[in-house]
Amino acid sequence: MARREIQVKRMLQYFVEATVELIEEEGIENVSARKIGERAGYTSSTIYNYFDELSHLIYFASMRFVKEYLQELPEYLARGNTYVEKYISSWECFCKHSFEKPQIYHALYIADLGKKTDEMVNHYFSIYSSDLIGFTDEIKPMLYDPDLTSRSKALLELAQKEQDIEATTIEEVNEMCVLIWEGMITTVLNKRRDMKPEEAAEKTMRYIRNMMSPLQEGQAR
Structure with a gap:
C-alpha cells in the first residue's frame, strides 16, 4: 500500500473512532463535526477532506456498532x-x-x-x-x-x-x-x-x- 493510502486510511480511522467514542458517550443525536474534530485532534473542516458529508462519517461509525x-x-x-x-x-x-x-x-x-x-x-x-x-x-x-x-x-x-x-x-x-x-x-x-x-x-x-x-x-x- 502506498504511503499516501496508508495516511488516508489512518486519518479515516481517527475520525471514525472519535465518532464512535462520542456516540457511546453522548448519543448519536449529539454528534457534531466540531466535537469530532476536537476529539480526533483536528479542526472540524479537516473532516470534509475525507468525508463529503457528516452523515457519511456517522454511517461509518455506526457500522462499528x-x-x-x-x-x-x-x-x-x-x-x-x-x-x-x-x-x-x-x-x-x-x-x-x-x-x-x-x-x-x-x-x-x-x-x-x-x-x-x-x-x-x-x-x-x-x-x-x-x-x-x-x-x-x-x-x-x-x-x-x-x-x-x-x-x-x-x-x-x-x-x-x-x-x-x-x-x-x-x-x-x-x-x-x-x-x-x-x-x-x-x-x-x-x-x-x-x-x-x-x-x-x-x-x-x-x-x-x-x-x-x-x-x-x-x-x-
Whole structure:
C-alpha cells in the first residue's frame, strides 16, 4: 500500500473512532463535526477532506456498532431448516439488535446519505477488512448489501428452490416486511409509543410472521 493510502486510511480511522467514542458517550443525536474534530485532534473542516458529508462519517461509525448483530446472524440462520424459516430467523436477529440501538440502525438503513450506499459499504470494508473474518460465503453478500430490501429478499429468493413461489409474491411479501420494520423503528424513534426494545421487536416479528404464514403453509403441503 502506498504511503499516501496508508495516511488516508489512518486519518479515516481517527475520525471514525472519535465518532464512535462520542456516540457511546453522548448519543448519536449529539454528534457534531466540531466535537469530532476536537476529539480526533483536528479542526472540524479537516473532516470534509475525507468525508463529503457528516452523515457519511456517522454511517461509518455506526457500522462499528453492528458487530454483535453480524456475529449472531449465522447462528440465527442455522436455526432454520428451510429458506423461509431462515428468512424469518434473520428478521428475528435483525429486530433484536435494531430495536436495542434504533438510532444506529436508522442511520444505516433509513437515513438519507445523498450518496450510493454500496460505494460507502465497500469503502468501509476496505478500511476495516478484519470485520469480514469468520463469515461464510452465505453471509458475506448480505454484509456488502446496504439496501435492506434487497439483502432480505436474497434469502427469500432461495426459497424458490424449495417451493413454487411467484417472483411477484416474493417482491411484495419482502417489501411489506421491510415497511413493517421501518414503520416500527420510526415510531420508536419519534416516541409515538412507549415501548421497550424487546416489546418493539416482538410486535414487529408478530406482524412479519403473519406476513410469512402463507409461504410456510405452502411448504407444509
